[in-house]
Amino acid sequence: MKATFFICFLITFTFSCSSKTTTTTGSINWWCTQTPYYQTCTRYIAESSPSTANISINQFLDITVNTAIDEARLVLKRTQGIEARTNPNGIEKILWHSCADFFDGMVFTLNMVLDHTHQPSTDDIHTWISASITYIDVCEKGFETMNITTDLLPKVTTNLTQLLLNSLAISVVMKGANPPGLHELNFGDELYNFSGLKTVQPDVVVAKDGLGNFTTV
Numbered sequence: 001m002k003a004t005f006f007i008c009f010l011i012t013f014t015f016s017c018s019s020k021t022t023t024t025t026g027s028i029n030w031w032c033t034q035t036p037y038y039q040t041c042t043r044y045i046a047e048s049s050p051s052t053a054n055i056s057i058n059q060f061l062d063i064t065v066n067t068a069i070d071e072a073r074l075v076l077k078r079t080q081g082i083e084a085r086t087n088p089n090g091i092e093k094i095l096w097h098s099c100a101d102f103f104d105g106m107v108f109t110l111n112m113v114l115d116h117t118h119q120p121s122t123d124d125i126h127t128w129i130s131a132s133i134t135y136i137d138v139c140e141k142g143f144e145t146m147n148i149t150t151d152l153l154p155k156v157t158t159n160l161t162q163l164l165l166n167s168l169a170i171s172v173v174m175k176g177a178n179p180p181g182l183h184e185l186n187f188g189d190e191l192y193n194f195s196g197l198k199t200v201q202p203d204v205v206v207a208k209d210g211l212g213n214f215t216t217v
């Protein structure tokens with residue numbers, strides 16, 4: 001996946017990455033206009049929550065993450081449906097099953113963001129949202145590694161990816177890690193490296209033709 005997004009970018013407003021932004025309040029519709037994927041935010045959040053009451057950036061993050069969780073559950077269900085219709089003896093079924101596991105793990109991870117009883121830090125929140133994006137990236141790389149092309153995965157995950165990138169942008173602002181201005185982050189190999197999965201080596205090598213009697217890898 002090569003998803004490029006602007007944490008701060010110019011549309012009608014500039015999403016200012018400064019400490020001042022974290023103390024700003026605004027309506028859900030206003031906050032959506034500040035996000036990288038504002039159209040997705042508007043469609044999924046603003047249109048379903050027409051309230052004009054002002055909310056903080058922390059409240060907006062909770063709403064955005066909760067929406068991403070709902071979408072992740074839907075993506076999980078769709079992925080399981082695709083897996084069920086896939087050739088049971090083919091590698092694609094294994095890949096779709098793995099992706100379903102990733103999306104299930106994503107729901108668990110994102111729920112930690114909303115669990116305020118443990119008072120997660122902004123670093124925790126940023127890490128959990130980043131990990132959720134990595135789930136999608138690793139799912140896609142599974143198909144790439146096996147040289148299998150599918151147009152179903154982008155159709156299933158695009159809106160979820162954009163909701164997560166919006167959430168990540170909010171978390172970056174809350175961290176206050178970036179100076180004011182326009183910033184562009186590239187997600188793809190960078191996230192794969194971030195996850196640490198690129199450096200993981202298998203304990204054994206299983207024959208590509210399926211031979212062998214291994215119970216663990």
